Amino acid sequence: PNAIEDAIVATRSLAFRYLWVGRYCIPRDGAERHAQISNMDVIHAHAQVTLVAAAGEDADYGLPGVGSRFRFVQPHAEIMNEMVVSTLPHIKEALKDSRWMKRAWTYQEALLSRRLLIFTDHQVFYECRGTNCCESVEKPLQSLHTKDGQRLREFGEERLFPHNGLGKYPWDVATRIAEYSARTLSYDSDALEAMLGIFSAFTQRQDPGVPIVTTAKSLAYRSDSWRRWSTKSRGAQFATGLCWSHAAPARRRQGFPSWSWTGWVG
Incomplete structure (x- = not known):
C-alpha cells in the first residue's frame, strides 16, 4: 500500500534502518500474535519514532x-509587499x-510512543513528551530549551495528548479506558487486545492491582491516602473496579x- x-x-x-509495520509484523492468530499484542508497550516505547498516517481512509x-x-496548498497573500501566510489548522x-x-x-x-511524526493533508506535526511543533511555525531549537539547555520550555500550547502519557497515578487507567472506549473497532473481538499494551505498561509502572483500582477523586494527589488504599485486599480493589457506568445507553x-x-x- 502507498x-x-x-x-x-x-x-x-530519517537515516533509520528498520521499519516495523503492525499489519505485517503481527501474525493473524496463534501464540506469537498474543505475545506481540501484549508487548505493544515495549514495541512502541523502544521505537525511535512512530510514523502516523493520519490522512485518508485507508493505507x-x-x-x-x-x-x-x-498536500493542500498553504493559503497565502501578498499585502503591501508583505507575504502573509496561514499557520494552517491546529493539530x-x-x-x-x-x-x-x-x-x-x-x-x-x-499513547505509548516516545515520539510521533504525524502526516496530515496540510503538514507534518511532531509531538513527544517534551514538546510539540509543526512545519508552518518555525521554532529554533535553542529557543525551545531553557537557558541552561537541560530541558524543554513549556509554551502553554494545547497538545494532542497529555505530557504525562499514560498518567501519573494508577487510577488514571480509568480515563484511558474511557478515551479508548470512545473509539471504533472493526471487530468486537478485538476489544481487549487493542488495549493490552496500555494495561501492560500500567502494570509495570504502577500497583499490580491495575486496572481495577479506584478512581475516587478523594484519593487523587494524596500519597498517604494511596498508601492506605494499596494495603487493602485485592477483593476490595476488584469491587471498586466494578463501579463504572456509561454516560449514555450503550450497545452490548x-x-x-x-x-x-x-x-x-x-
Whole structure:
C-alpha cells in the first residue's frame, strides 16, 4: 500500500534502518500474535519514532508530501509587499475527523510512543513528551530549551495528548479506558487486545492491582491516602473496579462479560 511505500521512504530519509509495520509484523492468530499484542508497550516505547498516517481512509492514501500524494496548498497573500501566510489548522482540528483518531487500535500507538511524526493533508506535526511543533511555525531549537539547555520550555500550547502519557497515578487507567472506549473497532473481538499494551505498561509502572483500582477523586494527589488504599485486599480493589457506568445507553458487545467495560460499546 502507498502508506507503507511512503513510510519506507520516510524511514530512509530519517537515516533509520528498520521499519516495523503492525499489519505485517503481527501474525493473524496463534501464540506469537498474543505475545506481540501484549508487548505493544515495549514495541512502541523502544521505537525511535512512530510514523502516523493520519490522512485518508485507508493505507492506499499514503503519506501526504512524501510520495505521490500532494498536500493542500498553504493559503497565502501578498499585502503591501508583505507575504502573509496561514499557520494552517491546529493539530486537534486537523485530526478530529480523521480515521486515525477514531480507530481503537491507534490509541495505543499514540499513547505509548516516545515520539510521533504525524502526516496530515496540510503538514507534518511532531509531538513527544517534551514538546510539540509543526512545519508552518518555525521554532529554533535553542529557543525551545531553557537557558541552561537541560530541558524543554513549556509554551502553554494545547497538545494532542497529555505530557504525562499514560498518567501519573494508577487510577488514571480509568480515563484511558474511557478515551479508548470512545473509539471504533472493526471487530468486537478485538476489544481487549487493542488495549493490552496500555494495561501492560500500567502494570509495570504502577500497583499490580491495575486496572481495577479506584478512581475516587478523594484519593487523587494524596500519597498517604494511596498508601492506605494499596494495603487493602485485592477483593476490595476488584469491587471498586466494578463501579463504572456509561454516560449514555450503550450497545452490548458479545463475547465479553456484562460487568466488564469490554462488554459494551460506548
